[in-house]
Amino acid sequence: MNIKLCYSLMLLNIVSPIQASEENNFTIETKFTLLDKVKLEKVIEESDNVIEKLIAEKIKIQNDYINNGIPNSEINNLLVNFLAEKLEGTKYAHSNATGEWNGTANSILNQSCQDNNTCIQQTPIYRTDKLDCYTFVNLILALLKSNNISEFKKNIVKISYGAYNSKLEKDDHERLLQKIHYVNRNHFTIPDWTNINQANGFITNFSNSFYGIEQSEITSELNRNEWFLFNLDNSEKREDILAAKIKVFSNNLGIKALNFFDKQNHNDSIYSVLAKNPGFTSEFVRTNYFSVTDSLHLLNVDPEYLQTNLPLPAVVGIVRDPVKWNIKNFIGTEYNISHMGVIYAKEFEQDEVIYRDMICSPKQGDNPRECKVTDYKCGEGDYLFNRQNKCWVILYANATSAYPDNYYYYAKSDGQYACTMEKPENVSSAITTCNRVMSIPLRAYLEKNQAVPSILGIHLENIL
Secondary structure, X not given: OOOOOHHHHHHHHOOOOOOOOOOOOEEEEOOEEEEOHHHHHHHHHHHHHHHHHHHHHHHHHHHHHHHXXXXXXXXXXXXXXXXXXXXXXXXXXXXXXXXXXXXXXXOOOOOOOOOOOOOOEOOEXXXXXXXXHHHHHHHHHHHHOOOXXXXXXXXXXXXXXXXXXXXXXXXXXXXXXXXXXXXHEOOOHHHHHHHHHHHOOOEEEOOOOEOOEXXXXXXXXXEHHHHHOOOOOOOOOHHHHHHHHOEEOOHHHHHHHHHHOOOOOOOOOHHHHHHOOHHHHEEXXXXXXXXXXXXXXXXXXOHHHHHHHOOOOXXXXXXXXHHHHOOHHHHOOOOOEEEXXXXXXXXXXXXXXXXXXXXXXXXXXXOOOOEEEEEEEOOOOOXXXXXXXXXXXXXXXXXXXXXXXXXXXXXXXOOOEEEEOOOOOOOOOOOEEOOEEEEEEHHHHHHHHOOOOOEEEEEEEEEO
């Protein structure tokens, strides 16, 4: 199976040439990309409307759960279930998934990427029209922790930023970056994203043994210097790399950003920023994980035991062997998380569809790929009843890029789903892309990917 996992694509996106956008909302200038501000302002406005509605619905059902006496330990799982289902079908973001811009100068965020700052990427900090695996998890977590749009905006910043500043001494204010800054973004799940959000009190590392199975550990050398500066000294690749990194609204901001990547600009460049924080530039990162084999064993134990003892919901990172993955040759550093999502438990009634599996034929030249979608229902195959004649399943919600790009996903007139290269006409169902937010049983996901030599297992962070 040809796996294209989200996090590796996100990391590669800023060191690869810009490709044609499905939004058609930017143009490439020499060494930087000009974005369409009007279109992105509309994206932010529409995203805010979606977020306000989701928070209002979440609060209502949360209050219903409390009034019905559902234990607090179960409510988080139910809320993540609700949010994942609401976001299901959202298109996958191949580009412009996140940045440092919030539309207007906003006191809630204190500082955002505006004309008076050096802006590297003026794509929105958050959006709901398309998501990658990183922004999907950020969105779920921020929605879960917020009771209004103001809290959401504060939380999305707390979740997404802090990597650089957290490596400084507490009294080292002179070297502190603005909170919303490209270099201060939590680009790496481990250790940046996990450390910051453990400190926020949003997650905690699940490092215990479980059902008698001990976790394994792998160490990788994360060199942020090499990643931030990868191939910038290569005269043949430099312009393409800068065009991919720098995405702004004006030539003035583009020139400022180019100066930020100029080694000769001694006092105000990425080179000087990195040099001021040696603790940030390189470190050995230890990652604990359940191996694929052990994870599959865990998912086959008594569902009632899992239901009682497994910490759900949780953020899941797919752990790779950095040497077998060979990611360093593509991004300049070792790294060992290639994908992330959230897991939660859900009960299904008899004959209810648990998930729709999709298998696509291998790519052969320019020939269209054939994709087959199969329904898996409660009571069939591996999905058996519990004592209440229901199926209890651990689902893995994630934004996936594993399927053919620019193919369409929809329900046909007979109710069966399809993934095709041609956009359908005269269908009553919603049409999205085959690469999208979806939920799949964690066991099915791991079974599909266990043959990939570099995939080691899963890292768990319990959502608090």
